[in-house]
Amino acid sequence: MHFDLDAEQHELVERAREFTREWISPNAAQYDRSGEFPLEICRQAFRQGFMNPHIPPAYGGAGHRVLDHCMVMEEFCTGCSGIATAIDGNGLSQYPVILAGTDDQKWRFLAPMTEQLMFSAYAVTEPEAGSDVARVKTAAAKIGNDYVLNGVKWWITNGSVASWYFVLARVEDRPTGFLVRADSPGIVRGPKEHNLGQHASNTVRVTFEDVKVPEANRLGGEGDGFHIAMKTFDHTRPGVAAGANGIAKAALNIALSYAKRRRTFDKKLISNQGISFKLAEMMTRLDAARFLTYKAAWLFDQGRDNTREAAEAKWFAADTAMQAALECAQVLGGYGYTNEMPAEKLIRDAKIYQIYEGASEIQKMIVVSKLMRFKEVH
C-alpha cells in the first residue's frame, strides 16, 4: 500500500490547481451573485482538456481514471463548486452511455463532445421521484420504430444548455433509459431555478410533450434503465465526494489564512486554542474524507465493486464539507456572515452535497444494506 501520486497525476493536479487559481476562484463570487452560466470558463476548461474526462480514448476522449477525476474535481471545487458542476455536469449523463451504450451510440453522442464544447444532462429526477428513482412517471410509449415520451423532469443540471439528455422513462412499467436530442420537437426547457447555493450551476426543469425518440436511441434493453441509472452512481459518487472535499479544503484554507493574520486580545487568532483546534479538526476530517473518496475511486478503477465505499465517501465528505464551511464562518466571526467573504457561499454550496445524487440518508441505507450481508465486519 502506498499513498503517493504518480508523476502523471501530479502534473494533472498541478494543472487543475493552476486553472482553479486563474479562472475559477477569482470569478466565483461574481457568478454566484449573477447566477449566470459560466460559459467562458467552460470554454477555457474545454480548451485545456478538463471537460468530458471519462470518454474513452477510442471515441476521442482522455479516458481518465475515476481517481484522477476525483483529484481534479477536488481542485475545481476548492475554487467554486457551482462552476465546477457546470464544467463537470456532462459526466453524469455520459456515464450511462459509456456503461450501456452501443458503439454507434457512443460515436453519435460521446465523440462529438470531444470535438467541440457541448453539454449534456442527466434527466432522471422528477417532482415525486428524487431519492426514490424507481417512482419516475415519465412515460415512453412504443409506436412503430419510435418511442413517444411524455413527462416532466425537474432540477436538471445543465438542462438549458444541454445538446442531449439521458432520460429515464417507463415503457409500460419498466424504467428504461433513452438518449434524447435537445432539439427534438416537444422539449420545453424551463427557467433557471433559484437555489440556495451553486448559483453558477444551471438547474432547470425539462418538459417532454410527445417527444419522438428513435429505437436506436434506447440505452440497453427495455427495463434496464433503473440498473443503468444506479450503476452510474458507483462511478459518479466518488467525484461528488471529491467536490465536497474541495469545499472543505477551501473552508480550511480560508479559515487558516484568516486565523494566522487576524489579531485579537493582542495575539494572533490562531494562538487561541478554541480556534486552532477547529483547524486541526477540519484538517483531520478532510484527510479522512479524502481517503474514503480515493479508496472508492480506486476500487472502481480496479473493476471491483465500490457501492458501499462510494456511499460512505459521499455521505462522509458531504458532512465534512458542511461542517468545515460552518466552522470557517465561525473562525471568521462577523466577517464569516457577510457576503463579501467566501465563507457564507461555502455554507450555501456545501448543503447540496448532503442532498443530490442520493441524500446522505440514502447513502447510509446503502451501507447498511451491504452490512446486512456480513456475519462479521473485518
Added chain:
Amino acid sequence: MAADPRALVGRITKRFKRRFWGRTFRCPVCHLELSLHDLDAHGLVVCPLCGVVLELDLPYGHAVPVVHDVEIFRPQPTLRLHPMATHIPIGLYPFALLGALLLAALSVAGALGLDLRPVVLGTTTLIEQAILIILVLSVAFSLVTAASGLWDWTFRYRRRRYAQINLKIVTGAAFLAVGAIAIALHVSGLVFSQVTGLMDLASPAGVLAGLLYLAAMAAGMVLLATLGHVGGNLVFGR
C-alpha cells in the same frame, strides 16, 4: 442579451476592469471594490471609503481581506468644494448634449426637405448659443472640480494610489480634453451656421465637423457619467 442596455454596460465595465484594474476584491466592511494594485508593498490598503486597514491574502485564489485597524482621522475640508463643484458640470452638460442632438435632428430633417424649425418656434440660433454657454460653463466648472478633487486626494486620501482615484484623474483629464475640442468646434463656426443655427449638412466638411462635434459631446457625457459614478462610490459606497 444585446438588447439589455444594463447588461451591455455591465459587460463593457467588466472588460474595462479586467484590463485596467486586474483582480478586484471588496472591502468586507463598506463593500467598496478595490484592486490588487491598491495594495502597498506590505500587502496593505486603507479603504478610501470606510478607512479600515486591510491586509489581503489569496488562499487558492479566494480574496480573504483581514481588517487590522481603522483610520479614524481623515481630514475633511471645511469648504467641501469638490462635491459642490461637481454638480455643475454633471447638471449642465446633459442639456448641452440634448440641445446639440435636437439641432442635429432638425438639421437632418432640413436636409431631407422637412423644415421643422417652427416646432421650436424658430429659436434655433438661440438654442445654438445656449448650448455654447452651457458647454463652456460645464467645462470651466470641471476645471474647478478637477482642482478641488486633486486637493482632496492630496489631503484627505494622502495621495494614495487607488484604482478608483486613478480612473477619476484619467477620465477628468479626458473630459477636459473632449470638452475643449467640442467648444473649439462650436466657436469655429464649422458646425453650426450663424444664420440658421443648424448644422451645415450640404458640404462634406460640415458633415464631418458635425459628426466630430457630436462624437466629442457623447464621449464627454460617458466620461462625466463615469466620473459621477466612481465619485459616488467613493463617497457613498456600493
